Every structure is written in C-alpha cells, then in structure tokens.
Amino acid sequence: MKKITLIKGFKDILPDDSPAWRRIESIARDVFACFGFREIRVPIMEKTELFKRSIGETTDIVEKEMYTFRDRDDELLTLRPEATASVIRAYIEHNMLSENPIAKLYTIGPMFRRERPQKGRFRQFHQLDAEVFGDEQPQTDAEVIFMLFHFLHRAGLTQLAVEINSLGCKACRPKFSEAVVAYLKDVQNALCPDCQRRMNTNPLRVFDCKVENCGSIIAKAPQILAYLCGSCQNHFTAVKSYLADLKVPCSVNPMMVRGLDYYTRTAFEVKSGALGAQNAVAGGGRYDGLVSFLGGPEVTGIGFAVGLERLLASLPQAEQAKYQTDIFIAALGDRAQKTGFSLTNELRRAGISAETDYGNKSLKSQMKRADKLNSSFTLILGDKEIDEKQAQLRNMKTKDQQALSLDNLQEKLISIILNSNECRDG
RNA sequence: UGGGGCGUCGUCAAGCGGUAAGACACAGUAUUGUGGUUCCUGCAUUCGGAGGUUCGAAUCCUCCCGCCCCAGCCA
Numbered sequence: 257m258k259k260i261t262l263i264k265g266f267k268d269i270l271p272d273d274s275p276a277w278r279r280i281e282s283i284a285r286d287v288f289a290c291f292g293f294r295e296i297r298v299p300i301m302e303k304t305e306l307f308k309r310s311i312g313e314t315t316d317i318v319e320k321e322m323y324t325f326r327d328r329d330d331e332l333l334t335l336r337p338e339a340t341a342s343v344i345r346a347y348i349e350h351n352m353l354s355e356n357p358i359a360k361l362y363t364i365g366p367m368f369r370r371e372r373p374q375k376g377r378f379r380q381f382h383q384l385d386a387e388v389f390g391d392e393q394p395q396t397d398a399e400v401i402f403m404l405f406h407f408l409h410r411a412g413l414t415q416l417a418v419e420i421n422s423l424g425c426k427a428c429r430p431k432f433s434e435a436v437v438a439y440l441k442d443v444q445n446a447l448c449p450d451c452q453r454r455m456n457t458n459p460l461r462v463f464d465c466k467v468e469n470c471g472s473i474i475a476k477a478p479q480i481l482a483y484l485c486g487s488c489q490n491h492f493t494a495v496k497s498y499l500a501d502l503k504v505p506c507s508v509n510p511m512m513v514r515g516l517d518y519y520t521r522t523a524f525e526v527k528s529g530a531l532g533a534q535n536a537v538a539g540g541g542r543y544d545g546l547v548s549f550l551g552g553p554e555v556t557g558i559g560f561a562v563g564l565e566r567l568l569a570s571l572p573q574a575e576q577a578k579y580q581t582d583i584f585i586a587a588l589g590d591r592a593q594k595t596g597f598s599l600t601n602e603l604r605r606a607g608i609s610a611e612t613d614y615g616n617k618s619l620k621s622q623m624k625r626a627d628k629l630n631s632s633f634t635l636i637l638g639d640k641e642i643d644e645k646q647a648q649l650r651n652m653k654t655k656d657q658q659a660l661s662l663d664n665l666q667e668k669l670i671s672i673i674l675n676s677n678e679c680r681d682g
Numbered sequence: 683u684g685g686g687g688c689g690u691c692g693u694c695a696a697g698c699g700g701u702a703a704g705a706c707a708c709a710g711u712a713u714u715g716u717g718g719u720u721c722c723u724g725c726a727u728u729c730g731g732a733g734g735u736u737c738g739a740a741u742c743c744u745c746c747c748g749c750c751c752c753a754g755c756c757a
Contacts, residue, residue, distance in 0.1 A: 261748080261749095264748085264749085315755090316754080316755050316756080317755085317756080320683085320755095321755080321756090338756095338757085367757075369755095369756080369757090371754095371755075371756080372683080372684095372752095372753095372754095373749095373750085373751095374750080374751060374752065374753090375750085375751065375752090376756095376757080377755090377756070377757080378757095381757060382757085383757060384757095448754095450754075461755095464754090464755070464756090514756090516756095534755095534756075534757080536756065536757060537757070538757070539756080539757065561757060562757070563756085563757025564757080565757075566757055567757085586715090586716085588715065618710095618711095618714075618715075619715040619716055619717095620711090620715080620716065620717075621709090621710080621717095622715095622716090622717090623715095623716050623717040623718090624717055624718080625717085626716095626717065627717040627718050628717085628718085634716085634717080636715075636716070638715065640715080648716085650716075650717090652717075652718090655716095655717095657716085
C-alpha cells in the first residue's frame with residue numbers, strides 16, 4: 257500500500273513542537289491585550305476577488321502564488337495568502353466602525369502561498385496579524401511598530417533589525433512612479449526581463465529585484481523619500497520621532513517598497529539575524545485607502561504580520577515538554593482490569609492525570625510503561641489485591657510502597673496525589 | 683519556473699557489482715507480580731519507483747517520483 261504523505265510545503269506541528277507554539281501565542285495575546293487589541297477569527301477561505309482587489313492584480317502573490325479553485329457552483333475561491341484582506345472584509349461586513357471609531361484587531365492562523373518551499377518558506381505557514389482601523393495619527397504608526405518590537409523581544413528574539421520607509425500617498429506616489437519609469441526607460445535594455453515587464457505593470461516592484469545588474473541600476477534610481485508630499489513628509493518625520501521616544505532601534509531603508517500594492521505612507525519590516533535567506537520575520541504598513549477601496553467607509557488602516565515559523569526558527573531551541581502523569585494503574589488479571597478501567601477514568605474525571613494499560617500485560621512491562629510516562633505513582637492492582645481487598649501504591653521516585661485498602665480507594669488516591677503535588681509545587 | 687544536493691528499518695547510518703553491518707528506538711525474556719542500569723532474543727526476502735546492462739545490482743545506465751537548499755518573492 258502506498259503511503260499517503262503531506263502536501264508539499266505543508267508541515268505537521270508535532271507534540272514536541274506545540275508547546276513552543278502555544279508559548280508564542282500566549283505571549284502575543286498578552287502583549288496585544290495590553291495595547292487594546294481584540295481577537296477576531298476569520299475564515300481561511302474567501303472569494304478570490306477579495307484578494308485580487310486588495311493585494312493587487314500585478315503582485316507576485318496574486319499572479320502566481322494563490323491557491324485558487326472553482327467551487328461546485330462555479331464560484332472562484334482562494335485559500336488566504338495573508339490575513340489583512342479578510343479582516344477588512346469582516347470589519348466592513350459587521351459595521352465595526354459604528355461600534356467604535358477606532359478598532360484594534362488581531363488574528364492568528366494559517367496562510368497559503370503556492371511557492372517553491374525552502375528554509376523559512378512554506379506553502380502553509382502561520383501568521384500573527386494585527387490591524388488598527390480609524391486612526392491616522394503618526395503616534396499610531398509608532399505604537400504599532402513598538403508593539404511588534406516589544407512582542408518579538410518578549411518572545412525572545414534578539415538581533416532585531418527594524419527598517420522603515422514611507423511609500424507616500426495617492427497624491428505623491430504617482431509622481432514618484434512616473435519618475436521611476438522615466439529613469440528606467442533610459443536603461444531599459446540593461447534590466448532583467450522580469451523588470452522590463454514590471455516597469456510597465458508595476459514599476460515599484462523593480463526595487464525588489466535581486467538581479468545584480470538591476471540592483472545597481474536601482475541604487476541610482478529616484479528615491480520615494482524625495483517625492484513625498486508635505487503631509488506625508490510630516491507624517492514620516494513624526495513617526496520617526498515617536499519611535500525614537502519609544503527607543504525602538506530602527507533604520508530608514510528608502511529602497512523598501514513591499515510586495516503588496518495597498519501600502520501607503522509608513523511601511524516597515526523586521527529582519528532577524530538568525531535566519532539566513534528568508535530573514536523577514538515580520539512586515540507591515542499603513543493602507544489608508546484600502547478599506548474604502550473594498551467598499552467600506554473612509555477609514556485609515558495600519559497593520560503587520562509576523563511569520564510564526566520564522567519567529568520560532570530564530571529562537572533558541574526550546575526544552576521539550578516531557579510526559580507528566582500523576583498515577584499509573586497497573587492492573588493484572590481480568591477482574592483487576594475491570595476495576596482498573598473504571599478507577600483510571602474516575603480519577604481523570606477528578607482532575608488527576610491517570611494512565612493504565614488495557615492489554616493485561618506483565619507487571620514488568622506495565623512498570624516500564626509507567627516509568628516512560630513519568631508517573632509519580634503506580635497503583636499495583638492484581639486479582640490477588642482484589643481478593644485481599646488491598647492495593648499497593650508505589651511512589652516511583654522514592655520506591656516506597658504502601659498498602660491501601662480498597663474501601664474509598666479513589667478518595668485516598670486523590671488526596672495522596674494532591675498532597676504530593678503541593679509538596680512538589682511548594 | 684530555473685539551479686544545486688540527497689533518497690538503505692520509526693530515527694541516525696555502513697555498504698560503492700557478489701547476494702543488506704551497526705547504533706538508538708521498539709517489543710519480548712531472565713523461578714507467568716515490581717520500572718529507570720544490565721543480560722539475552724526479535725526487529726529491511728529488501729535498499730524512493732519503473733525499466734535496462736550483467737551469471738549476479740542497494741551498488742552501473744535511463745526515465746520518473748519525492749524531499750531539502752538556493753534564486754525570484756515574501757512571513
């Protein structure tokens with residue numbers, strides 16, 4: 257029989273790894289709550305149109321990375337490649353503006369992009385996503401970046417590099433685009449084929465090209481910061497100054513344009529020194545026209561996404577959680593098995609972690625299993641003990657063994673176990 | 683989509699044309715009832731798959747599949 261395996265680029269998170277994930281998620285919930293963010297859970301699938309409109313038709317994500325398929329009623333659906341679009345859709349759909357002029361939302365979950373996998377890049381990956389709607393003040397930009405920085409720091413990330421840039425607004429960006437196109441026209445033939453195409457479809461994307469020659473051409477291209485309109489300039493200056501107040505170490509990268517079309521004004525990225533090729537741990541920015549562009553009210557927005565796989569990969573290896581079991585019931589013989597079965601499950605109902613073996617194996621093999629499960633106690637319960645109305649309770653650490661009469665056995669066990677837990681905790 | 687590397691037990695592996703080492707893990711056993719150390723025993727008719735060369739292939743050739751890494755792009 258042929259084995260059925262994982263889909264390429266998808267990963268199982270195994271029991272040894274899940275504690276590290278839970279830890280990150282819990283830190284995030286903690287930190288975000290302090291900043292007034294509330295959790296929203298949105299579907300992992302949306303109508304394809306939503307992503308096309310928000311992310312941009314000519315971005316790499318939409319052009320070649322989406323998992324899109326036709327539903328049985330012919331509707332085109334897409335597995336979300338990022339979360340912002342869905343969150344905005346929900347924000348609009350549930351009229352959240354009417355509840356509160358400012359909405360701060362976060363969500364955690366899987367994203368899907370059909371790229372060729374490599375280190376730190378998967379087809380299903382997880383993001384932690386935060387968005388603020390309805391606040392256009394530069395303090396908000398700084399606050400969001402500060403929160404991100406603080407979260408990553410608390411998660412244990414060192415060697416953080418925060419880069420920021422301003423991408424202008426709908427008033428000044430077009431002029432910049434024109435200037436870039438004009439500049440590129442003269443050197444067109446030296447560009448790689450991709451960039452020649454981008455020049456016409458989405459000129460700013462040329463800034464992301466890593467082809468050596470394009471890089472040196474881009475280095476001499478006009479820079480967005482020189483084209484910012486007055487209000488964008490003031491905004492950017494204010495953001496930088498608030499970030500300095502909050503002591504967020506960051507540098508301006510005038511070449512950073514980001515891969516999603518919807519960004520305006522502030523854009524930022526956090527890179528980790530511990531990662532290698534795919535080193536962006538988090539990225540985000542402001543998207544002031546997007547909500548109304550998707551049919552919602554005129555509210556501004558800003559947000560970021562953290563790549564959890566990359567975050568975890570740049571953390572030192574976490575200690576693996578061992579099995580912890582309060583008591584193992586070693587039952588020998590048919591009658592003892594029957595009692596052991598109920599006893600084990602009753603103990604569990606009482607909040608005790610209990611294990612047993614239904615296979616009626618030898619005492620030795622059951623003791624081995626108890627040891628492997630790291631159990632504090634083992635109750636030896638054979639047909640002999642049933643006849644004598646006394647079970648043996650063995651403390652696995654001290655090897656002390658005491659006889660317990662079967663009357664009120666469950667209550668006695670519970671009190672002994674709780675007692676020993678107290679000693680251990682204290 | 684292009685480039686590179688790799689596929690031998692659950693895991694890590696040796697073997698490189700003569701008929702699958704070893705270690706860990708797992709299971710069992712040591713006067714049918716006492717663990718973590720120890721002893722012994724078991725554990726790949728088969729080497730990612732399909733063809734081909736050969737008396738003989740995990741080892742050579744061809745094609746296919748899969749995984750990993752790199753580039754583009756991004757989390």
